[in-house]
Amino acid sequence: MSSIPTPPAEPGDSPDAYVGLESGAAERLAYERGWSTVRSLPPGAIITMEYRVGRLNFEVKDGRVVRAWKG
Structure with missing residues (x-):
């Protein structure tokens, strides 16, 4: 039986860090x-x-x- 794959890690920053930013700047920063x-x-x-x-x-x-x- 094959093993269950490990999902890729997510960045460690908090989503709250993006609140208040201009949407385009927030998107660039997230990427x-x-x-x-x-x-x-x-x-x-x-x-x-x-x-x-x-x-x-x-x-x-x-x-x-x-x-x-x-998510």
Whole structure:
């Protein structure tokens, strides 16, 4: 039987560090810090809830990140 693969490691920074940043700058910074996917969403967007390792989600209002979370 083959072993269970180990998921890739996520960057160690906190999603809270992106709150308040301009959305474009936050996205560039997230990629620089090693996030493989960055998703920017408007407030109240309907999204799927599957967890994706390496993805960082931003809720963006008026061009600024108001909420950020992993997955």
